[in-house]
Amino acid sequence: MSANTYSFRPYNVGRFILWSLFALVLLVAPKLFTSSLSMTMLTQMGIAVIVCLSYNMLLGQGGMLSFGHAVYSGLGSFAAIHTLNKVGAGDWAIPVMLVPIVGGFAGLLVAVLLGAVSTKKSGNTFAMITLGVGELVWSMSLMLPEFFGGEGGVSSNRVVGEPLFGLSFGPQIEVYYLIAVYCFICTVLMFAFTQTPLGRMLNAVRDNPERVEFIGYDTQRVRYFAFMIAGFFAGIAGGLYAINFEIVTAEVVGAQRSGAYLLFTFLGGSLFFFGPIIGAVLLVLASVLLSELTKAWLLYLGLVFLLMVMYAPGGIASLLMMNVRVAAYGMLRRLWTSYLALAGTALTVLVAVAVIVEMIYHIKLNEALGPQMSFAGVMLDTRGTDAWVGALLLLATGVGLFEASRRQFVRHWGQVQGDIEAEIQRREGL
Numbered sequence: 001m002s003a004n005t006y007s008f009r010p011y012n013v014g015r016f017i018l019w020s021l022f023a024l025v026l027l028v029a030p031k032l033f034t035s036s037l038s039m040t041m042l043t044q045m046g047i048a049v050i051v052c053l054s055y056n057m058l059l060g061q062g063g064m065l066s067f068g069h070a071v072y073s074g075l076g077s078f079a080a081i082h083t084l085n086k087v088g089a090g091d092w093a094i095p096v097m098l099v100p101i102v103g104g105f106a107g108l109l110v111a112v113l114l115g116a117v118s119t120k121k122s123g124n125t126f127a128m129i130t131l132g133v134g135e136l137v138w139s140m141s142l143m144l145p146e147f148f149g150g151e152g153g154v155s156s157n158r159v160v161g162e163p164l165f166g167l168s169f170g171p172q173i174e175v176y177y178l179i180a181v182y183c184f185i186c187t188v189l190m191f192a193f194t195q196t197p198l199g200r201m202l203n204a205v206r207d208n209p210e211r212v213e214f215i216g217y218d219t220q221r222v223r224y225f226a227f228m229i230a231g232f233f234a235g236i237a238g239g240l241y242a243i244n245f246e247i248v249t250a251e252v253v254g255a256q257r258s259g260a261y262l263l264f265t266f267l268g269g270s271l272f273f274f275g276p277i278i279g280a281v282l283l284v285l286a287s288v289l290l291s292e293l294t295k296a297w298l299l300y301l302g303l304v305f306l307l308m309v310m311y312a313p314g315g316i317a318s319l320l321m322m323n324v325r326v327a328a329y330g331m332l333r334r335l336w337t338s339y340l341a342l343a344g345t346a347l348t349v350l351v352a353v354a355v356i357v358e359m360i361y362h363i364k365l366n367e368a369l370g371p372q373m374s375f376a377g378v379m380l381d382t383r384g385t386d387a388w389v390g391a392l393l394l395l396a397t398g399v400g401l402f403e404a405s406r407r408q409f410v411r412h413w414g415q416v417q418g419d420i421e422a423e424i425q426r427r428e429g430l
Contacts, residue, residue, distance in 0.1 A: 019188070026180040030173055039172050041284050046179035047240045048280035050186045052268070054233035055261045060270035061194065062226050063206030064119075065127040068134025069261050072231040074253030075110050075137070076103030076238025078147065081154045081248045088160040095164045100182055100239030107235020108228055115227035119220055122209065134258055141250035153249030156242070169243065179240050186233055191273055193229065202226050260287075263301070267308055269317025278316050295365060296357050303353070329423055331416050338412050341405040348398030355380070355391040 029042055051073050058064040080103040086092040087099075094102070118129045141148040148154070159170045167174050193199045201222050204212050209219045242248050251257065260283060268279025290297040312319055326332045355375055359382045362373045371383035380387040 046183040051237035052276035052280040056276040057230040067131035070257035072107040072234040073238035076107040076235025077242045077248040079106030080239035080242035084156040103239025104236035108232040111231025119223040155247040269315025272317035275317035338409040345402035352395035
């Protein structure tokens, strides 16, 4: 290209609008949801967004199924909580707002050490190694109470040191905005990573590692670098967790926490960058709200996961994007009746399943309270036959209607997709 030749790359206005809306949502959310419960959920959502996005760097972008991602966020939490205690004792002079960075470097250090072993293999072998590493670290938490604090964990006080910019982080609103700032910056940085040559090469390693090796790249090194970066951001999330809750227990490095990251990242949609953000929101809603509504919330969660694996393996994000494509061609209105039929019949099945599950749980766990139970304001007799027969008939009716609605939807969906392809060919012909 000569010195007098210029190139122009148009500015991506749409992307700028999306990031501005994301920042605006983070800014005004505590103004719209002002209760203490809402503030608690918003802070947890910010932390969950960071850790789910960091996990998706492995699962969605690199094709690395990890069962031990909580190790890096959890050890970042422990590093942050010990840092807070050092600051409180006057040994270290670190502003509280920089403590999550300490957690990030702790997660990075652990990822450097453990990733050197884990990333030597890929596929199922990698998954089993991460599972073993996760169990190893969790068992160490019981053997090293000096660092992990034993069963009681390690507690601290986030209101330590000199206030910076007048922020003591005593009020929950200040903690929220600290988490919101880290959430926005980390999300931007992780999205920027997807646009780098390393991020693109990580996608290539996920899709075709043999071809990547053939053109001269070391797939293990690519996985290793991505593993370290994911560990760093997971550690930042862990540091924010320590500041928010002011106590860290061995549960943060357990397999249940790693499984939650995997499950909700998948439910949100691991193949899309914004999918884990949806999953993070669902993670908090399920753990905070759903767990308060019913003791069977894990059973419902498992059923939802099973259905998503069977019918929507791309997650919620893929469903949204498919409908965005239909809406872009002005054909979404043709599917409204099918969607209403699906929603109505699915709700019928959900109610029937919920009645059956809640009655079983009532018999097994609340037998001392008697056979009567309340479901959505309706009194049911778990020892009588009327409630069981009614629930089973409702379930059978709902399943039959849902299957009929699903077949009709599949037929309409196929027609719409065919019309879209015809419209694409028409435009290309022009």
